[in-house]
Amino acid sequence: MSVDYRPAPGTIPTDPGVYRFRDRDGRVIYVGKAKNLRNRLNSYFANLDSLHERTRRMVTTARSVEWTVVSTEVEALQLEYTWIKHYDPRFNVVYRDDKSYPWLAVTLGEEYPRIQVMRGDRKKGVRYFGPYSHAWAIRDTVDSLLRVFPARTCSPSEFKRARRMGRPCLLADIGKCAAPCVQRVSEAEHRAIVDDFCSFLGGNTSAVRKRLIAQMQEASENLEFEKAARVRDDLAALDKALEKQVVVLSEDTDCDVVGVADDDLQAAVQVFHVRNGRIRGQRGWIIDKPEPLGEAGIVESFFSQFYAEAAHDLPREILVPALPDDAEALSSWLREKRGARVVLRVPQRGDKRSLADTVRRNAEEALQRHKLKRASDLTSRSKALEELGEALEMAEAPLRIECYDVSQSHGSDVVASMVVFEEGLPRKSEYRRFVIKGERTDDLSALQETLRRRLKRLGDQPAGSPDEASVEAGHVIEDGELMENTDKKRFAYPPQLIVVDGGAPQVAAADAVFTELGVDTVHLAGLAKRLEEVWLPGDDYPVILSRSSEALYLLQRLRDEAHRFAISLHRSRRRKRMKTSALDSVPGLGPSKRKALLKRFGSVKQIRRADVAQLQEVEGIGPRLAGTIAQHLALESTDNGADDGRTGDTSAANAATPANGEEHSLAEQLVEQEQDDQDSS
Template sequence: MTVTAVRDGSRGVRPNRYGRAMADPSTYRPAPGAIPTSPGVYKFRDAHGRVIYVGKAKSLRPRLSSYFQDIAGLHSRTATMVTTAASVEWTVVGTEVEALQLEYSWIKEFDPRFNVKYRDDKSYPELAVTLNEEFPRVQVMRGAHKKGVRYFGPYGHAWAIRETVDLMLRVFPVRTCSNGVFKRAKQVGRPCLLGYIGKCAAPCVGKISQAEHAELAEEFCDFMAGRTGGYLRRLEQQMKEAAAAMEYERAARLRDDMAALTRAMEKNAVVLGDGTDADLLAVAEDELEAAVQIFHVRGGRVRGQRGWVTDKVEDIDTPALVEHALQQLYGGGTESVPREVLVPALPEPAGPVQEWLTGLRGSQVDLRVPQRGDKKDLMITVQRNAQQGLALHKTKRASDLTTRSRALQEIAEALELDSVPLRIECFDISHLQGEDVVASMVVFEDGLARKSEYRRFQIKGFEGQDDVRSMHEVVGRRFRRYLREREQTGEWAVPEEEDGPQETTANGPVDPETGRPRRFAYPPQLLVVDGGQPQVAAAKRALDELGIDDIALCGLAKRLEEVWLPGQDDPVVLPRSSEGLYLLQRVRDEAHRFAITYQRAKRGKRFTAGELDSVPGLGETRRQALLKHFGSLKKLRAATVDQLCEVPGIGRRTAETVAAALASRPPAAPAVNTATGEIIDDSADTGTAGPVTSRPPDREAPTDHTTHLTETP
């Protein structure tokens, strides 16, 4: 292998527009002809010589050249990396497999800041049987595998192994003591407690020979490997023979042994009927983080589960995440490679990774994406666990007071605010091809969602795919209401549409009917809009028209997660690991979720009216009963007359009328939300008549307040 280093470019350091030092990539760009076209691994170093990024390439020349194009054309995270770096060097290897191995070694050695970082780097416990010892023992082991030791697992927790072993020792009383305890018992001629209670065959005192104990350990391994049917049948036959011979105590013990083994088997139910060994890996991700979940299946049974969470500090897609996860899982040599490795997306290219896994296993490894059957169903379960893992991680992160405080402080510093934004409001626009235009307003106080303050808006003054105009209208409407209710000349103003004295508090006017503060009485310290420069300019124009200049404003563009400020030509780019960026993203995503949920409900009502309202003899009550019973219009359209008759209040004649009416109308074509690019699908069973998007259903609907923007201010 040949190592080539490129000259140091630290002298070309210049400040960026935020005053931070930034290297000029042109100062350390290698000459195009100096970069080889062979496979290799490369390292970017900063001005202090620290490795900040490690990558591999099938051909080094085009890959490295791609980093030195115009910075404006690079992804924001890639641009940050190349401007932080001051030099680049590479190592030429013989094959792509060698590049994969070297890349993993360097990532583990240098821990580069711009590479994927897995937070969970611990070893997981496994059930081990030391067949290489004179008297094999069963124990919990971690770390690298040893020759002559039979492993089962890994398990998520050591206590899960001990529970299984405790059930198994009743039938297979294999030694579990340490070497010290074994030698001591052999010296004094007395077994330990397990030997007295029948959970150890006590080879230490000669109750069982070495050959008999070795055979017992082999039977234990066979049962753990999934060969259970024959052994249980033998036990059942022995139990019947003992009962026939009136050896009832022995028959009862065999019966209890069968029950114990059955309970142990229930802890590891069969999930793959072909009894295969496989690892299933799934990934759940957003723009900032990704959760990896792995199920270890041995002998068709789930033997263990593990998960990681990673910060996406580099521009990385799902295939690359899968490749990094496989490196993390098998690269350290502590995890055996099974016959099949099932993933949600194949690495690009998949050949070197599969060859690398085959080399680790010593025989062919099938790396693929499951398409059907039990393996596809199990992959869905693993994917669901990954999504729950990511959601749990976000929940823990959001609930930490220190983290929230740091996030608010980072936002204040990045946007140059006078104080931290304790109240943040975010607006989002949603529509379907210009129809059913709606907007949402979500509120976060002290970094936490305040769902009672959420508001949703109908925009009826115009239709069309004009998000900028809609944003201007919504922001203007919200703050007109605020101006009506804010303090004027030392007193709280009475809204124009109401007469008479109003009760007030120190925080603002109180609604005499509900006793609660009015809906728009509190201004935010920070107003966030979902979008880039055009949306920010529209919101700023709405505030200027109302004479409001004491509310900070920014926009969060989804594609590159850039923060846009009014009147700025360049965005503010927060670090990918920034808690402030994470909070802004969570606020923006919540506004989007709330808007799309409302838009979905409106579309569902409109679609239902077109499908069911014209059916003769079908009133509102029975329409709702049908939709509630079937959950979606697609399922209702596919129902038979007999199935329709099962709905309370629907007779056969009405059922036949409904079926005929739905059959005479072709299903509606799928619609696309042009604001988000999502395909709206009404085939999912959501429990309502409305369609759902690719986002998760709204499981915790906040208090909804609808404001029609057709009123006259």
């Protein structure tokens, strides 16, 4: 299956270039660049089923594609940025500040440049420093520096009024403005003051300090003590401004450090600006991901958008979490903009690696704050419930939603979870867990059993014996008995919507239970994780919610919470079932040495059969520890009636215990470790 607007074979050039997808109305919906246009565009026109859902949505939304050939990858980068800014395509990554950062700005394009606080988009003819976390931090810094660099800070209207009246403002009277409005300094002299101010903030601090120290010493030698005292106070003001900038690297370090944290739909990017070894500013963005992007892809899109207009702020080095595929082209593009070499690299060790880890943690916290802010906002929750009700064609917004997920390991330790959201917020006191009995139970049958036990109790429940279908959070059912459950609460009122973790198969299985029990007052939907599609019973095609939809965000939180709640019980039961290896009780034998022994011999049985000399061949095992291991395993073998490896007349019964049990325990431990790795990913 392909699209009808695919260019004829051989018509797409193999040169570098930039391409645009347009929709039926002629609007540009995606802009991309490519080192080889033919290879890149052919990847979009492969079998649609092989494409990621968001990429497939873009390709099927488009009705035409066009391209422009350029000479180099650098030209492709420049043209891509220009088109993204011009067309603002809906399927491209868009960087939004995670908060409105204030900048210290110097209007170099004006006749008499002024210093001010600015927010929003950058303007031509203005040099920016920062960004700062708060506007008051900028004002505090400027107030300290105006003693040394008395540049203009007034607004255009105030400047014109002072000029017209021939009387300067208060700042001129207290020595914090050179008063160019009344010609106390000429235009050239005032610009020199501003240039020194920019040079100081740009990192050239030592030259200014040396000049002031020389002036102070000269004034003192000439017995001009009042002048020397003023210069001394100027030096103190400079030192106060410098103290607020954290020293993290050597003085000759000039770099930007980029950190990334992301999930399936969104990502957070943080940048620390380090100049002369000091953190001069920090900035962050939250982006929506229209297609799957790894760290390298996020870094690439960040470079093309952030550094496109920041030629004067480009550092010598940029530290990133992952190098993009076209790192050389990006480096060449940045070198052209800066007029000097710009190095891109991933820090591996030392202070730069530590700082990169700090920036990454800031990105993770920014993404978490964004999610929490979105979840806690009443307007967003109301909008999410309304959107969800409309998308699922419900008569009213679902105030109570229950979500179910199943967790298992190859048919063993099968458990399920039920989480409850009321008015868009989790109601943890209503969470339930289910233990599924039976051998080799698959996800669909486990889901059906869970829903069957839940839906049978939609009505009021009489008091009596503990309800086997429900378990309070943190408790389980063992052999039909409610364990550690002191609160005999039952299910609360019925939900308006039940969500299952999965796509069409899971929804069909759940719908069969609804039909079996005659439930027609509760709506049903499924959320498929890989493609983020919403499936409804009996529909051939899913409901596609916008990637920025509050309703989709709410469903994702439900799904993720149900998964977390199920997997925690599953892990607990699985670890409880695992048998302890005979090596665990050997005195002085730690986890790393146990692992080395198992890697060397393969099983506890083979370790038992090894002599002391063979045990000492394992790294970290000395003569004393080897003797302890051999003695302990021999005693354990004798106590259990197992073969100790010195005779060959082992009975069938003994062959099954406990050595086989230990072999099984080891295998299960390895399976458990593998499953933990999968769960964490």
